[in-house]
Amino acid sequence: MNDLMVRKRLLIAQADLHRHCLTLECQRVKESLAPARGVATRDPWWLQVGTTVGGILLPPKWQRLLGVLRHVPVVLRLIRA
Numbered sequence: 001m002n003d004l005m006v007r008k009r010l011l012i013a014q015a016d017l018h019r020h021c022l023t024l025e026c027q028r029v030k031e032s033l034a035p036a037r038g039v040a041t042r043d044p045w046w047l048q049v050g051t052t053v054g055g056i057l058l059p060p061k062w063q064r065l066l067g068v069l070r071h072v073p074v075v076l077r078l079i080r081a
Contacts, residue, residue: 036079048073
């Protein structure tokens, strides 16, 4: 029974450590995205319009290759959050 208590305490300590590591990683990512947040909040309309027009004007072959462009507005909204 004593081994179970030790294992339980170890698992709780590991969970706390992982939670703390994730918190630090989130803070680091937010700090690294600070310059991008400034650009996104300053003039977001040109980037959204540019990617939309670019996606429409691309040939279908390139649209499949560059399908990532459709995710840019979503990324901008996440940066603002």
